[in-house]
Amino acid sequence: MGVITKITVQQKRVDRYNIEIDGEYAFSTDEAVLIEFNLKKGQTITEAEITDIQVRDGVQRGINTAINFLSVRMRSEKEIRDYLKKKEIEPDSWDEIMKRLASMGYLNDEQFADAYIKTQIQTTEKGPAVILRELKEKGIEDHIAASLIEQFTEEERIEKAAALFEKQLKKYKRDSAFLQQKKAEQHVLTKGYSAVVMKKAATKAEPDAEAEMGALMHQAEKAHRRYRAFENREYRQKMKASLYRKGFDLSDIDRAIDRLLEEE
Structure with missing residues (x-):
């Protein structure tokens, strides 16, 4: 005392x-x-x-x-x-x-989750699966997160996934349409969108024949520099194999090879 x-x-x-x-x-x-x-x-x-x-x-x-x-x-x-x-x-x-x-009103996990989801929808490219995973990491109970994620409508998911898909197509414009598609699809999936949403988003992308031919010629020119020393038959075999592995169509490959040879 x-x-x-x-x-x-x-x-x-x-x-x-x-x-x-x-x-x-x-x-x-x-x-x-x-x-x-x-x-x-x-x-x-x-x-x-x-x-x-x-x-x-x-x-x-x-x-x-x-x-x-x-x-x-x-x-x-x-x-x-x-x-x-x-x-x-x-x-x-x-x-x-x-x-x-x-x-004092500082803590409310439901209000927090609601605000977090709204922010992610408005400011990021994240899909529902990624947002739900992050909420789980922050200690939000599954039933709360599952209920609130419904505000992220299917229409919004498809719209955001489509924008993301188009962005990735442009990023890989030097690749074949086939590879562009696969890489874009994979990226959309890793961002947390479902396969169903991703497929719907992909259908919104318009094929660009001119861009595809440009990508093919870009890759063909690179391959041509590697194989130009080979005799004609072996040259064509190696060119076709290389470009086909990159996802280009065989008939387009033939046209690209002919064009390169004409320019020699």
Whole structure:
């Protein structure tokens, strides 16, 4: 037991106070805890009360840490717990911290999931499967995520997948239409769209015969430089095999080879 002889504001933390007991520094505490326990100079305080104050201060420190983390954007309960662990907040205080955050309106996994899905739809190319996986990683229960992902309508999924598909076709414009298609399809699937949505998106892409011939000639010229030293029959065999493996049509390959030979 002792008497509080001095209470001073910390120089670098104006929300924290140093407490001296019987003329010596004893502990520091948050302003909210100071007010809650009505601490003042001249007050008699026991060891048990000091312990209670320090426990409560640990909770308040965790609340302040979490609110600072939440100031950037909404967070799931799991994200908050992971952050408290990272900041070395005493695990015994986590439940109380979460309870108080929820009572202040800072925590609601359903609202978080709803906002997260809307943001991903509006700002990213992600499909439903990827969004659901990320929500699971953030600790959102499956039934909540499954219910809320329905706001991502099939029409929106097809529209976004089609845009992604077209973007990939342009990226691989030097490849055959066959390879462009396969690479674009694979990319759409890895972004989290279903095979059904991907197929519907792919049908929106218009075949470009001129671009296909341009890609074929680009690849044919590269192959021609490799095989031009071979005699005619072997040259044609190697050219056809090389270009066919890249997905080009055999009749188009013949025309490309003839064109190259005419230019020799």
